[in-house]
Amino acid sequence: MQEIAPGIYVKFDYEGANVGCIVTDGGTIVIDTPLIPADGKNWASRVAKISDKVLYVFNTDHHRAHILGNQFFNAPVIAHEVAWKEIANYKDTFIERTKNIFKKSPEVAAQFDQTRLKKPEITFTGRLILKKGGREIHFVHLGGHTPATSGVWLPNERILFTGDVVVVGEHPSLGQSQSKEWLDLLTRLRKMSLAHIVPGHGPLCNVEATGPVSDYIRTMRSKVRSQYRSGRSKSEAAVVINQMIDYFPYRPGDKSFVEKRIRAGISRVYDEMKVIYGQD
């Protein structure tokens, strides 16, 4: 766990996503909770060591790598209204599907037998500002990666937790994205003067880290656009997977996971192109 500024901690190496916490004189705010239950418990015990009271847990989006450890915290969960809707609609099969991701590691898969979803109880749409224990903390809608995606902005420290809007060294996930909005958002972030960005995945960074994400989204849009405009079907457009897969490195065992992520992105961007260029 790294203290990136006084009382602001980030754990960068759990499987799935970065998690953080902000300590105030009145209690602590936890930002995202790990995917794997053992990591979730570990995260809760680390937070307990630095603070005796967790006020809120905040989820940057509704994806499993940000929410599955919520149950290990005895505090209400805050999320964007759209994230709440997505989580509220998860079926019982959601945990089963999570288990399935780890079918090659039965000891990890088995941990999900005790997992229950702890849903957000407090939601917002634009910006929710918390003034507590000498800190000012803004929960702010970002969009782009998903319509729900939200960040945490600390105006005094000039630190922004971006959720999956910024990821470092891995394929951004476009499966539920609004890719044009995402590009515009990254352009706006580049104009901000920030001390740090805490990305959804990857090491601590700053606005320069938005560059490769923008390039990736632009490349994806242009490749899918040319498929669409040449009259190729969505399944034919899957040739783009091979054109994109080496854009960022991945662990050999993760190839099919990465391909799936790219395929979902192609499908999503293809649908966006339909809206822009029409059906024929």
Ligand SMILES: [Zn+2]
């Ligand atoms: Zn996400």
